[in-house]
Amino acid sequence: MNQSLAKVQNPYQPSRAKIVDIRDLTPDTRLFQVMLIDPKEREQFTYRPGQFCQISVMGTGEIPISISSSPTRPGLLEFCIRKVGRSTSSLHRLVPTDEIGIRGPYGNGFPVEYMQGKDVLIIAGGVGLAPVRSLLYYILDNRDQFNQVTLLYGARSLQDVLFPAELQTLEQHRDLNILVTLDRGDTSVWPYRVGLVTELFSEIEVAKNTVAAVCVPPVAYKFVTKELLAKKVAGEDIFMSLERKMHCGIGKCGCCAVGSKYCCQDGPVFSYWDALNLPDMI
Amino acid sequence: MRTVVLPGSNLEEFLARLAVGHELIVPQKSGASISFAAYDPSSEVVVEYQRTLLPPKKFFLPPEEALFDFAPGEGFRQKPTSSERRILFGLHPCDIHGLRRLDQVFLEGYVDTYYQAQRDRTLIIGLSCLPDEMCFCNSMGTDLVTDHFDLFLTDLGDNYLVEIGSTEGNDLILDNEDLFAETSDILLRKYKVFLATRSNLFEQKLDTSGLSNILALEWDSSHWEETAKDCLACGRCSMTCPTCYCFTIFDEVNLDGASGSRCRRWTSCLYKNYALVAGGHNFRPSRGARLRQRIMHKHKDSVERHGISACVGCGRCQAHCAAGINFCQVLTSLRGESSESIVG
Numbered sequence: 231m232n233q234s235l236a237k238v239q240n241p242y243q244p245s246r247a248k249i250v251d252i253r254d255l256t257p258d259t260r261l262f263q264v265m266l267i268d269p270k271e272r273e274q275f276t277y278r279p280g281q282f283c284q285i286s287v288m289g290t291g292e293i294p295i296s297i298s299s300s301p302t303r304p305g306l307l308e309f310c311i312r313k314v315g316r317s318t319s320s321l322h323r324l325v326p327t328d329e330i331g332i333r334g335p336y337g338n339g340f341p342v343e344y345m346q347g348k349d350v351l352i353i354a355g356g357v358g359l360a361p362v363r364s365l366l367y368y369i370l371d372n373r374d375q376f377n378q379v380t381l382l383y384g385a386r387s388l389q390d391v392l393f394p395a396e397l398q399t400l401e402q403h404r405d406l407n408i409l410v411t412l413d414r415g416d417t418s419v420w421p422y423r424v425g426l427v428t429e430l431f432s433e434i435e436v437a438k439n440t441v442a443a444v445c446v447p448p449v450a451y452k453f454v455t456k457e458l459l460a461k462k463v464a465g466e467d468i469f470m471s472l473e474r475k476m477h478c479g480i481g482k483c484g485c486c487a488v489g490s491k492y493c494c495q496d497g498p499v500f501s502y503w504d505a506l507n508l509p510d511m512i
Numbered sequence: 513m514r515t516v517v518l519p520g521s522n523l524e525e526f527l528a529r530l531a532v533g534h535e536l537i538v539p540q541k542s543g544a545s546i547s548f549a550a551y552d553p554s555s556e557v558v559v560e561y562q563r564t565l566l567p568p569k570k571f572f573l574p575p576e577e578a579l580f581d582f583a584p585g586e587g588f589r590q591k592p593t594s595s596e597r598r599i600l601f602g603l604h605p606c607d608i609h610g611l612r613r614l615d616q617v618f619l620e621g622y623v624d625t626y627y628q629a630q631r632d633r634t635l636i637i638g639l640s641c642l643p644d645e646m647c648f649c650n651s652m653g654t655d656l657v658t659d660h661f662d663l664f665l666t667d668l669g670d671n672y673l674v675e676i677g678s679t680e681g682n683d684l685i686l687d688n689e690d691l692f693a694e695t696s697d698i699l700l701r702k703y704k705v706f707l708a709t710r711s712n713l714f715e716q717k718l719d720t721s722g723l724s725n726i727l728a729l730e731w732d733s734s735h736w737e738e739t740a741k742d743c744l745a746c747g748r749c750s751m752t753c754p755t756c757y758c759f760t761i762f763d764e765v766n767l768d769g770a771s772g773s774r775c776r777r778w779t780s781c782l783y784k785n786y787a788l789v790a791g792g793h794n795f796r797p798s799r800g801a802r803l804r805q806r807i808m809h810k811h812k813d814s815v816e817r818h819g820i821s822a823c824v825g826c827g828r829c830q831a832h833c834a835a836g837i838n839f840c841q842v843l844t845s846l847r848g849e850s851s852e853s854i855v856g
Contacts, residue, residue: 241622242579242761242774246587288582289765289772293790315790331588448793475789477761477776480622484758485779485786487809490816495621509731510795 241480244286244331245271250306251326255392259312259357260322261298266307266332277301278339279364280443280471280499284479285309286331290320294476294494297335298360300367307332310360310392336479337498340365340443340469348439349378351463353454355427355446359383359392361471361498362445366400373405380407380434384427384446387412388420409433428453436461445471451512455502468502470512513658514682515695518665518672522691527557527601529688534635535598537571539564548600559602559667562644563826567754568600568607569614572630575751576777579626579761583771591773593629601637606647606826608638608661609654610754616818617757635680638664640706643714646827648840650711651718654824668702716827718840719847723821724812730846737800739842742835745799747780749806749829749839755814755822756780781805807842 251263266272282296293315299308313322324330342365350369354362362381369376381400385391391410401408409430411423423430427446442458444451451470458468474486474493486493489508491500505511518526530536536551539558545565546558580588603611618627638661649655657664662681665672673695676682685692750756760779765772779786782802787795796802814822830838 238623238625238628240590240625242626243590244588286588286774288584288588289763289770291763292761292774312791318790329585329587448789448795473789473793474795475787477759482618482622482624482757482759483761483776484617484781484809485760487781487805487813489808490813510801 242333242478244284244292244333247307247330247332249324249326249328249330252324255310256312256390258314259310259390259392262309262311262321263306264309264330264332265305267329275307275335277335279342279368280339280361281335281337282361282476282479282498283307283309283332283334283336284476285317285321286333287317287320287324288329288331290317292331292333292477293317294336294479296361296364296471296498298363300364300371302368302371310357310363312357333479336494338496340471340499342368345369345441345443346375347377348441348467349437350376350380351434351436351440351442351458352379352381353383353427353442353444353446353458354381355384355450355454356386356390357392358445358447358471360445362443363393365443370400370403370406377439378407378437379405381409382427382430382434383408383410384430385410385412386414388415407434426453428457431457431461436463438462440467442468443471444468448473448512451505455505455512459502465502465506469499470502470505471498472500472511473498514676516674516676516685517693517695517699518674518691519693520667520670520672523559523672524557526688526691527551528553529691530599530601530684533597535596537598537600539602548602551601557602559639560641561602562641562647563604563606563828563831565828565832566752567610567826567828568603569610569754569757571598571600571634572611572614572627573618573757573759573778576775577626578764578773578775580774581771582763582774588774593626595629595633598634599637600634602639603636603661604639604641604826605657606649606652606654606824607754608636608657609649609652609824610826611636612660613755613814613818613820613822613824614757615660616820635662635678635684636660637662637681640664640666640710642710643716644827645715646831647714647825648716648718648827649825650714651716651720651840652821652823652825653720655711656707666703666706668699668706671699673699673703716840718825718843720811720821723843723847724815726847727808727812731804733846735842735846736804737798739837740798740800740803742837743782743799743803744835745782745784745802746834747782748832748834749837750780750782751778752828752832754824754826754828755810758786781809807839811843 246267253261284292295309298310415424476486476494477483481492481495538551546561618624661677664675759776810823
């Protein structure tokens with residue numbers, strides 16, 4: 231008999247949240263601005279860049295989505311959601327004032343304290359910009375705590391660039407270096423780079439004390455980490471936000487296991503050292 | 513540990529009394545197999561059996577269960593859970609060890625309140641057993657239990673030696689004192705003989721020394737894909753495993769198209785879609801990679817995460833494998849490969 235003394239809260243219970251605004255980012259990706267309905271829950275909700283939530287659409291199910299907004303800008307939570315499957319499609323059918331369920335935040339997030347006083351090199355591919363956008367704004371809002379900050383971002387085509395207006399505004403920041411590249415593009419419309427995100431490495435200097443934050447499609451990690459190691463970034467200073475199937479988000483359902491680690495609890499941010507140690511990680 | 517004696521002839525009466533005021537679950541015949549099922553006075557309780565088809569995990573993590581009801585405007589309302597006192601009778605040491613492993617997963621870190629509620633209302637009465645050709649609990653160190661039960665009965669012929677593992681187990685004895693007797697020296701000697709005799713009966717053996725280290729080194733072994741050629745990826749090994757706990761969460765919608773239930777259901781890492789994410793990327797597309805995942809998780813990852821192997825040696829995976837895969841043999845041949853490579 232396992233008599234537990236304290237009755238604990240049901241960790242699978244979603245909180246009720248309202249969609250405040252939905253913005254089209256690309257033909258298949260939207261930014262959802264969401265507010266927890268209960269004022270007390272809203273006040274208590276704190277998170278780190280790189281953490282994620284389980285988002286529920288009644289009747290469709292739950293999916294893990296990383297938080298795109300920064301904890302330094304409290305208020306609405308932002309989720310950048312690409313329509314790729316059943317649950318994301320039903321999310322895309324919702325309109326402002328519709329209700330969704332939220333559980334979280336879950337996972338470890340990026341080690342922002344460790345990044346302090348160092349150069350931060352952020353590498354994002356496709357919808358991978360979503361979690362690092364949280365990190366980017368966190369850094370901008372605490373700018374004096376970090377050295378040089380660089381964002382390398384690759385999108386499939388011009389119409390797939392997320393947050394183009396924001397990126398343009400951010401490019402004006404003198405203390406921020408942003409390089410964007412397209413896998414394919416018409417160079418008359420797109421006056422910038424065309425090529426894979428890994429090709430941007432030839433354009434940047436990487437200082438000795440650089441920490442990297444990476445969020446790219448699963449197949450791209452091997453190539454990005456190779457470039458980083460070639461630039462002498464230490465394996466333990468490369469932090470990757472990984473994708474896995476996560477049903478519960480709390481280390482119970484087993485589905486996101488990577489070796490002895492759970493992506494939902496021990497990750498989703500892992501270092502390159504973890505990847506060396508756990509062979510099927512990247 | 514306090515011990516008493518239950519004369520074998522009193523067992524039937526003891527169970528009949530336990531059924532009053534408790535939901536009593538006992539091993540019973542079910543078709544060609546043995547199954548843990550609800551007791552009723554006409555039930556034929558099977559006290560000598562090797563293994564049930566499904567392990568007792570089904571009472572704590574049901575194959576499918578509703579977590580919430582939902583309806584528009586009402587959010588997710590938790591399904592009420594039963595608090596009726598329940599007794600699981602006849603669990604073998606391997607299955608009790610299996611529950612310990614599940615406790616580590618569901619009660620540590622975030623507490624799974626559904627599992628906890630089932631655990632809290634259940635008393636465990638263990639029962640000794642003799643191995644068949646598939647059992648290898650003595651290789652896994654799970655052939656005996658010293659805790660995680662309320663009572664444990666060892667069959668010593670005419671009598672059961674009863675170990676008392678909790679105050680609630682003790683209460684069951686006190687409430688039925690007329691059925692029990694004091695332990696005698698003869699019976700304790702018989703108990704030691706039983707243990708010695710039983711340990712000689714194991715045909716299936718698994719050398720676990722350094723097993724997780726060897727597995728780590730054999731990540732790229734061709735054995736995985738080779739064995740997977742036979743594997744049907746049916747997931748039977750997971751469903752019948754006392755420590756496999758993976759589940760998926762999904763919504764079931766009522767006929768009104770709006771209200772419904774949020775449910776969870778057992779799944780298996782052998783299934784093709786287990787590691788498939790939206791967008792079409794599959795992290796374990798090959799059957800070999802999925803078979804490796806299952807074996808690694810049992811014998812290596814759990815050791816790293818919980819300090820203990822997740823395999824309890826009950827033999828269900830190999831007894832029920834539709835393709836006849838013997839997991840002990842797979843592990844033994846992986847070990848063999850490592851020693852050959854030194855020689856070669």
